[in-house]
Amino acid sequence: MSSASYTQLSREELWERVRRAQKHLESCRLCPRECAVDRRQSRGFCRAGASAVVSSFGPHFGEERVLVGTGGSGTIFFAHCNLRCVFCQNYQLSQGGEGTSVTAEQLAVLMLTIQDRYRCPNINLVTPTHFVPQILEAVALAVERGLRIPLVYNCGGYESVEVLRLLAGVVDIYMPDLKYSSGELSRSYSQAPDYFEKAALALREMDRQVGGLKVGEDGTAKRGLLIRHLVLPGALEDTKRVLEFIQGELPPDCLVNLMDQYYPSYRAFEYPELSRRVSRREFREAWEYAESLGLRLAR
Template sequence: MNLIDPYKCCLLCPRKCRVDRTSHSVDRVRGGCGEADRLRVAYVGPHFGEEPPISGVNGSGTVFFSGCSLRCVYCQNHQISRGGVGTEVGLDELAEKVMEMVCRDQVHNINFVTPDHFFPHVFELVSILRRAGAALPMVYNLSGYQSVKALASAEPYADIYLPDFKYSDPSLAAALSRCRDYPAVALDAIALMVRQKGFLDAVLSPKNRPAKKGVLVRHLILPGKVDNSIQALTSLFVEFGPDLPLSLMSQYHPVLTQRDPDLNRRVASEEFEAVLSHARTLGFEHLFVQFPEQPGQYGGASLFVPDFEKPSPFAGKTPRYAFPNTV
């Protein structure tokens, strides 16, 4: 099978849209991810906003891909997930850009952000990078809505998984991301990631910082959806136990006007505290916590919302996490 074959009847994500993404007509057919078969990238560069074992001192070497198979209505990265921002790039050119970043910035890893709808390209890219001497961990930064078949193929090309677990409520998943099956699909996907790589090594042993291998799960707290968050954490605890590394994110920032009025505001401090309290009560041992911004703290802007129409989307944006066992 060549690089392009999987795009001819695309089954890369759980939506299984079966679109022929290789059509190059004027009205090029795109999958549910919004992308055809040509690799598109919005940004390559160091990023300091990941959890400390991922960002380290020198940053995480991120590659932000255009498009997304989930396409949440509230996406903070809507410019690239839904808005079409990004540039077509060949594999050799992208590999050269990544290697330049590795040499110039001394990043701790190579971090593929929302790569699953381009998995065939990404796997080949990893092979090219390894042949070129890139011995860094390969990080897959994912929505949680992944096909277990695709993840099985990813195993030899991945070292670290950073999946989201967004929803425990199928109705909420349907309303905000058009995927009622998200809770079940994501739990199955995360379970496979854990079987492949185990829990993130850097939280199990501080000697392993920056992280080299393993899984860290993220949960974004949504305004007005505390019950969803509480049940999501309960589901994760039941499935994976207290040693699962968990990152609680409060970074939600309204970037598009939503029908749901709750989503037109930030997370309230009492909502955040309720979710954090539940995580503590459950007994998660390895918590990373992103505390909410205060109103007006950054002049109405947000540390967590990049601008991918600028050459440096994260300029001046360095969010901070509390370390495990300090909250």
């Protein structure tokens, strides 16, 4: 089994990253919201505190084929979220904060369990942005005990470039959403009018670090960029702008997962346009447009 990039970092370098990331717990700017709260005493937009909160973990077979392999992708779902989308399908975790507080030591044990007991091909960190310091510390602890499988940074795309730089050489696979191009949509649904501007910078930084998606002989991803876009009802033109950005600004070998599984959830029924599923015609048009741009689509 090939080893993840973080095994090449020196112990000192890894712990230095931990220390720099932990400074955010005193005045949090882990994401573009830049709440500047002391996470040990209060909460910012995402409502996360000083300890990581894990909602669930274990092999997951519903992820992209290149992440699943034979053992399933080794997911660790974190509670809370820096986007809190009104249509969130995991709102009990993202908004309700359901889960268990864990220490970095316990998180390290989870990572090693995923590798050694479940034999998953990767550790899939779901909604990790607000827990980067705790994740880095857990990786630093786990690598000393033999952690070697790639980390998947499975995020909403609303990321700080400065924080992503702390993850360079630590994360091998970036899997961001690119949810919207329109500031109106991102303002209405995620309270983030600058979503696209920040996500565009973040995805360029991810590309700089890892490039297009490389798949090993066993069929699982080893390194690179995999972008998800959930097609929303009535937002086909926005989907097209998102796809054009990917085609124009990112490498042709990044993998794009165009997703059709939207269903109204959480507060979606407060928005008439979000109160239905995406029609087959809408999704087919989005797919054909992506194909016409020559994107590498996950199937």
